[in-house]
Amino acid sequence: MERSITIVYQSLELVASVHYPCEEKRKQKEKCWPVIIICHGFVGNRIGVNRLFVKAARRLAAEGYFVLRFDYAGCGESNGEYGSYGIDSFIEQTRYVLDYVLSIDCIDKTRVFLLGHSLGGAIARLTAERDTRVNALILWAPVAHPFADITRIIGNDAYEEAMRNGETEYSGYRLKKEFFISLAEAQPLASGAGFLDDALILHGTRDEVIPVDACYLYEGVLRQQITGECRAITLEGADHTFSTISASELLFAHTCSWLQQLETRKKNWSDWII
Template sequence: MNHPITIKSGDVQLSGVLQYPESDKVERGTKKYPIVVICHGFVGNRIGTDRLFVEAAEQLTNSGYLVLRFDYGGCGESTGDYGSGGLDKLIEQTRTVLDYTAGLDLVDPDRIILLGHSLGGAVAVLTAARDSRVKSLVLWAPVAHPYMDIRNIIGKQAVEEIEKTGKSDYLHYELTQHFTNSLAEYQPLTELRSYNGDVLIVHGTADTVVPVDYCFLYQKTFWLRKEGCCDKEVIMQADHTFSSKSTRDQAFDVTLRWIDSLGKRRSDWSYWTI
């Protein structure tokens, strides 16, 4: 069951959809459900390439999870101008979505999960480092060096144009100098140490957009924390958006099994008392 929503973040209206498990499984007012909030990538939207996030949400809701998919400002059906803001705005908008999520009666506050893809993975990390309501992170092919990674995507010519004129057109998105400057200001690999929750990283060996080496770099850095575990799954021949059926099925399967294991672990601990 899908419920269209609009969330106000500053002067921007974020368009999204809240998806429930099958109606006969939802016990309104009597049970709390874990929720997965999906953060899309650079100039993306809540549908995802080849319906990546739609299909992921279907898998999750079929397994009893709430899912919230939303468009960042200036993307999809949200108002605003994506290219005029920066990572600061994306973090702010993600936290506003968390405000909405935490206010839902059906949501278990101890099982709020951010799932971020590509640049959305970096945004998820930066948000989790600032917001203790994020209990778990799932990172699909996450960006590790925002400035260099997005520079490689938009190309050297666009970067030089931004530096010279203050803006550049990329796929109809007007990227400003504030946007590129903000990419250089935020360092997910440094800031992640402020986050103590559990993490899963999923990456494909055939990813030509974000290097698969980042998967190992992220895990090594997460391991340096005093608290929280970090698991990874490297999927052979998977590209940046897990576009083939076999690799996408693998990504969904490992993600769902990992999230389920967190719930089981919490349930097992509930039997222990001091």
């Protein structure tokens, strides 16, 4: 089952879609569901290129997860002006979404995952650094250097225009000077507190938007900070949005397999303690 909801963030409304878990898929029905929140990338939306996030959410719900995908302010159906906000605002919006899902009685607060793609991966990482309620990360082709990566995408001329005139236009979005300043201050690869249990990083070898090297950079940092497992996997031939059927299916398969191994490991550990 799926439905649309609205989450209030300050004076804005963030539009989201929730996917309820398919309980028949789980061997044992649980009173509480693990939750996955999907964070889209730069000037993206909760649908994704080639419906990537729709397909991912349905696949994950079929595996027994409560999934929420949402539009950041100024994107998709959410109101606001995307380029007027900085990274701190995107982190705060993500935390408002966390507030919403964790207010639901049937959510397992010990199994809270953030799944971020591209710039959404960097935002998920930075959110987890600040919010101990996040237990694990799933990063798909994450941005490693927000300022360098995004300015490369839009072009140096557009960036210089924003610095000179206060804003620039990219793909129909107004990007303010303050947006770029916040990107320069964001450091998702900086060392920090080890609040996370586990992390998975997946990246295509033919990603021409964010180099596959970002996968290994994240792996190196997260291995030092998490208490559980950090796994990095490269998908041969996949591009930045995993746009082919074979790439997206492989992406989902690796993600679901990792989640299943995680649950099995934690169940075995729990049984051993008992």
